[in-house]
Amino acid sequence: LSAYSTxxxxxLQRQIRxxxxxxxxxxxxxxxxxxxxxxxxxGDREESATYVSKKKxxxxxxxxxxxxxxxxxxxxxxEVLNSISGFNEDPSVHGILVQLxxxxxxxxxxxxxxxxxxxxxxxxxxxxxxxLAMRGREPLFVPCTPKxxxxxxxxxxxxxKGKRAVVIGRSNIVGMPVALLLQREDATVSIxxxxxxxxxxxxxQADIVIAAVGQTNMVRGSWIKPGAVVxxxxxxxxxxxxxxxxxxxxxxxxxxxxxxxxxxxxxxxGGVGPMxxxxxxxxxxxxxxxxxxx
Amino acid sequence: LSAYSTxxxxxLQRQIRxxxxxxxxxxxxxxxxxxxxxxxxxGDREESATYVSKKKxxxxxxxxxxxxxxxxxxxxxxEVLNSISGFNEDPSVHGILVQLxxxxxxxxxxxxxxxxxxxxxxxxxxxxxxxLAMRGREPLFVPCTPKxxxxxxxxxxxxxKGKRAVVIGRSNIVGMPVALLLQREDATVSIxxxxxxxxxxxxxQADIVIAAVGQTNMVRGSWIKPGAVVxxxxxxxxxxxxxxxxxxxxxxxxxxxxxxxxxxxxxxxGGVGPMxxxxxxxxxxxxxxxxxxx
Ligand SMILES: NC(=O)C1=CN([C@@H]2O[C@H](COP(=O)(O)OP(=O)(O)OC[C@H]3O[C@@H](n4cnc5c(N)ncnc54)[C@H](OP(=O)(O)O)[C@@H]3O)[C@@H](O)[C@H]2O)C=CC1
Ligand SMILES: NC(=O)C1=CN([C@@H]2O[C@H](COP(=O)(O)OP(=O)(O)OC[C@H]3O[C@@H](n4cnc5c(N)ncnc54)[C@H](OP(=O)(O)O)[C@@H]3O)[C@@H](O)[C@H]2O)C=CC1
Numbered sequence: 001l002s003a004y005s006t007x008x009x010x011x012l013q014r015q016i017r018x019x020x021x022x023x024x025x026x027x028x029x030x031x032x033x034x035x036x037x038x039x040x041x042x043g044d045r046e047e048s049a050t051y052v053s054k055k056k057x058x059x060x061x062x063x064x065x066x067x068x069x070x071x072x073x074x075x076x077x078x079e080v081l082n083s084i085s086g087f088n089e090d091p092s093v094h095g096i097l098v099q100l101x102x103x104x105x106x107x108x109x110x111x112x113x114x115x116x117x118x119x120x121x122x123x124x125x126x127x128x129x130x131x132l133a134m135r136g137r138e139p140l141f142v143p144c145t146p147k148x149x150x151x152x153x154x155x156x157x158x159x160x161k162g163k164r165a166v167v168i169g170r171s172n173i174v175g176m177p178v179a180l181l182l183q184r185e186d187a188t189v190s191i192x193x194x195x196x197x198x199x200x201x202x203x204x205q206a207d208i209v210i211a212a213v214g215q216t217n218m219v220r221g222s223w224i225k226p227g228a229v230v231x232x233x234x235x236x237x238x239x240x241x242x243x244x245x246x247x248x249x250x251x252x253x254x255x256x257x258x259x260x261x262x263x264x265x266x267x268x269x270g271g272v273g274p275m276x277x278x279x280x281x282x283x284x285x286x287x288x289x290x291x292x293x294x
Numbered sequence: 295l296s297a298y299s300t301x302x303x304x305x306l307q308r309q310i311r312x313x314x315x316x317x318x319x320x321x322x323x324x325x326x327x328x329x330x331x332x333x334x335x336x337g338d339r340e341e342s343a344t345y346v347s348k349k350k351x352x353x354x355x356x357x358x359x360x361x362x363x364x365x366x367x368x369x370x371x372x373e374v375l376n377s378i379s380g381f382n383e384d385p386s387v388h389g390i391l392v393q394l395x396x397x398x399x400x401x402x403x404x405x406x407x408x409x410x411x412x413x414x415x416x417x418x419x420x421x422x423x424x425x426l427a428m429r430g431r432e433p434l435f436v437p438c439t440p441k442x443x444x445x446x447x448x449x450x451x452x453x454x455k456g457k458r459a460v461v462i463g464r465s466n467i468v469g470m471p472v473a474l475l476l477q478r479e480d481a482t483v484s485i486x487x488x489x490x491x492x493x494x495x496x497x498x499q500a501d502i503v504i505a506a507v508g509q510t511n512m513v514r515g516s517w518i519k520p521g522a523v524v525x526x527x528x529x530x531x532x533x534x535x536x537x538x539x540x541x542x543x544x545x546x547x548x549x550x551x552x553x554x555x556x557x558x559x560x561x562x563x564g565g566v567g568p569m570x571x572x573x574x575x576x577x578x579x580x581x582x583x584x585x586x587x588x
Contacts (some may be wrong), residue, residue, distance in 0.1 A: 109430070126431055130424030133474070134466050136403070137420055162489045164496075170477065172428050180427070183464065183485060190484035190495065191477060195456045202458075202482065202499075 009270060011238045012155055016278045021062040023285055024047050035288035036065040037095040037121070037280070038087040042072035042080060042106070055097070058277045065283055067093060081114050085185045088116040094291055095121035095284035118291065121283040123147075124172060135230050140290075141283045146178035148183070148230050148275030149210055152266065158208070158229050161186040166206035168192045168199065168252070169217065174212035174233055182208070198221075201284070209262075211252040221257025230258055231263040233272045303564060310457035312574045315356040317579055321588055322357070330359040331389040331415070331574070332381040336374060336400070337367035342393045349391070352571045358578055361387060371400045375408050384475035388585055389415035389578035412585065415577040418466060424442040426474045434584075435577045442569030443504055443525050444479070446560065449461055452502070452523050455480040460497045462486045462513065462546070463506035470525055472504050493517075503556075505546035515551025524552055524559040527566045 005088065028034050037059055041052050052068065059066040067085045067090075078099070087093045096119045102108050117125050123141035131137040142150075153160060165187040169175035183189045187208065192199045203209055203223045212233035213221050224230060234252030251268030254264075259265050268270055288294070322328050331353055333344045336387065346362065355362035361384075363377045376394070381387045390413045396402050411419050417426075417435035425431035436444075447454055459481040463469035477483045481502065486493045497503055497517045505513050506527035518524060528546030545562030553559050560566055582588070 005332050126428055127421045128424065129427050130420030130422065133427050133470060134420055135464075135465070135470075162491055164491075170429075172430070176427060176429075186487070186489040186577030188484065188486060188490040190482065190496075192482060193477075195458055195480040196482040197458075200482075205496075248553070 009274075013274055013278070016151075016155075016275075017058075017062050017281070020064075020278070020281050020285055023289075024063040027285075027289065027292075030291060031294055033288060033292050033294070034063065034065050034092075035095070035284050036067060036090075036093045037097065037284045038067040038069070038090070038093045039097045039099060040069045040071070040080060040083050040087075041099045042071045042075055042102050045101075048101075052099055053209055055062050055277060055280060057203055058281055059284075064281060065092065065207060071084070075103075077111065077282065080106065080111050084111070084114045084132060088114075088119065094288040095119055095280075097122060119287060121287055122173075123177075123283070129172075129177065129180075132177060141286070142181065142279075143173060143177045144279040144283060145212075145233060145272060145276045146181050147175050147279040147282075148272055149178050149233065150181050151279065152275055153208070153229070153266070153273070155262065156264065158264070160208065163187050163207040164205055165189045165208040165210070166192055166203045167210045167212070168203065169212035169214070169233075175210075178210050178212065178233075182210075209253075213252045215252055216250055217254040219253040219258065221254060221261050223291075224258050224261045227263045228261075230262045231272060232266050232268050235268060235273065303568075307568055307572070310445075310449075310569075311352075311356050311575070314358075314572070314575050314579055317583075318357040321579075321583065321586075325586060325588055327582060327588070328357065328359050328386075329389070329578050330361060330384075330387045331391065331578045332361040332363070332384070332387045333391045333393060334377050334381075335366070335393045336365045337397050338367055338393075342395075346393055349571060349574060353576055353578075356575055358575060359386065360522065367397055369397075371405065374400065374405050378405070378408045381414065382408075387413065388582035389395050389413055389574075391574070392417055413581060414573060415581055416467075417471075417577070422440045423466075423471065423474075426471060426478075430543050433588075435580070436475065437467060437471045438573040438577060439468050439506075439527060439566060439570045440475050440564055441573040441576075443527065444475050445471050446525060446566070446569055447502070447523070450558065452558070454502065457481050457501040458499055459483045459502040459504070460486055460500035461504045461506070462493065462497065463508070463527075465506065468506035469504075472527075476502070476504075483516065497498060503547075507546045509546055510544055511546070511548040513547040513552065515548060515555050518552050518555045520555050521557045522555075524556045525566060526562050529562060529567065 039052050056066045086098045096115045123143040128139045131139040165182045167179040170191050170193045179189050179191050200223045208229050210231045216236045232251035232253040237247040240248040249269045350360045380391045387514045390409045417437040422433045425433040461473040464485050464487045473483050473485050494517045498519050502523050504525045510530045526545035526547040530542040534542040543563045
């Protein structure tokens with residue numbers, strides 16, 4: 001991470017995908033089973049469609065089967081539930097992912113609850129989060145983005161134990177689980193959120209900063225302790241007339257300032273994003289191995 | 295809490311018990327149901343027996359029925375499981391508590407898992423802890439000691455939102471859930487544990503300190519920010535020849551020093567301990583009300 005250059009990034013991506021592909025192959029050879037990931041997409045949000053196609057692409061690269069159901073924006077909740085229960089019962093599917101957000105006429109919690117916990121590769125089920133929070137318990141799946149953050153730290157040999165860590169943001173899908181993971185690895189963790197007074201002061205004490213806020217460039221250089229490691233989870237579109245799309249993506253950390261002070265920082269795009277997809281593949285593989293006792 | 299004198303303490307105990315007793319009576323009058331708490335005690339640890347009898351006594355005071363099974367130290371795991379399943383099915387029992395620790399030949403996790411989640415008034419089930427950790431989810435029960443700590447803060451009108459809180463200790467039964475609760479109330483929470491370097495530095499930043507470590511007098515006066523509120527969960531026996539028992543109980547906080555600096559501090563014994571029992575009664579009542587839709 002201290003050399004989180006494009007070359008390193010590519011190398012890491014290649015390495016992780018290579019490891020997963022090798023396991024997928026070994027499993028296929030040994031027991032004839034190929035892991036399968038099913039994605040349910042509802043509606044026509046361009047962003048969601050892009051994510052889904054990236055996930056399918058990534059599956060292909062490592063040899064994981066991918067399945068997709070695409071329902072129209074005006075589909076009923078029951079139709080989504082039917083798709084889920086089909087995948088729950090399909091033995092060739094080991095991971096099920098419902099692409100969020102769902103159309104507003106659907107009850108998100110109800111739909112997510114329908115995914116069989118054994119195939120919930122997102123790891124957002126409360127039972128799973130409870131196991132993540134508790135000592136002596138093991139979650140079935142670690143949520144993908146938080147897992148990707150920790151995996152980055154591991155791969156770059158950054159020690160966590162005994163370090164001060166500050167997580168900015170406490171959402172169910174990133175901030176809270178990433179804080180629980182850091183704590184499991186014996187960091188001393190503080191969680192900053194929108195009610196925190198003087199977030200800068202606390203952040204400046206951290207050896208490891210993980211920002212998952214959704215606020216463009218909120219974390220300035222002055223918030224960073226010299227030599228700290230910064231993981232920027234944020235993905236925020238900002239207007240950019242020079243781009244064909246009319247916007248570009250930036251993180252929650254002011255990269256230009258922070259990179260001068262941090263010992264390492266992940267870029268946006270290209271940092272945590274690709275790790276999230278890699279961890280989705282990893283969770284699908286773990287699920288297939290568990291279901292087939294491999 | 296700023297006047298956590300004996301007089302106040304008594305008044306608070308009386309008040310909480312009075313509220314619970316009134317609800318128990320109202321329920322009995324309206325639908326003829328009396329909440330029931332079942333306690334399973336295994337073996338002859340004197341301390342455990344004392345706790346159990348305190349709990350039974352407290353039930354009596356507020357009009358909750360109490361049931362007890364006392365099994366010998368050499369009972370089998372199956373015997374404990376049988377008692378649990380009896381209480382799971384018994385409609386007059388709304389809360390089930392297995393007094394810990396269990397004899398070492400038993401699998402604690404296995405036994406606790408057997409308690410029906412609807413009657414798990416201890417609130418230690420991972421599904422329950424997961425709901426505690428997640429926004430938009432509500433746990434069935436909030437674990438008693440953590441709930442007691444927060445209730446103390448509420449009853450004494452101590453604001454939590456936006457405050458810096460440090461929890462010392464991260465056990466499944468106290469530290470971790472109390473940190474989740476503080477966070478739910480919008481404190482900015484840091485968790486200190488045995489791998490934390492310089493715990494004093496972080497603790498001194500806190501407006502609210504909750505100590506649940508099990509280390510006699512670990513938190514010194516110098517650890518406390520002037521005016522902070524200190525909740526001492528620790529209950530540690532230290533030798534005392536002047537006592538009949540040969541020991542007395544002290545907390546994790548050096549009371550003598552801390553009381554000069556804190557704006558409020560709970561004493562040991564008599565602070566969090568009685569609140570824990572009160573919250574057990576409260577959870578049993580909540581359970582009975584939920585089961586009977588009252
Ligand atoms: N790289 C990847 O793969 C992924 C990236 N993301 C990106 O990460 C970011 C966060 O996503 P997500 O967790 O879903 O977002 P949410 O909106 O669910 O949560 C944002 C969190 O940040 C906190 N917050 C908001 N404003 C401030 C502020 N001014 N100061 C301090 N804290 C603040 C909120 O606090 P409070 O709780 O008090 O409201 C909340 O806890 C987004 O940019 C998103 O696009 C998300 C998922 C995956
Ligand atoms: N008032 C009441 O009703 C109750 C009181 N208690 C009392 O509360 C205390 C804690 O109980 P419990 O949570 O069950 O204890 P545990 O032993 O399960 O957990 C103790 C926690 O304290 C941490 N710790 C230990 N030593 C240190 C240290 N030197 N510095 C920083 N952290 C340290 C441990 O860290 P690590 O995780 O790294 O090991 C661990 O997280 C005990 O005295 C107990 O008797 C408990 C329950 C109810």
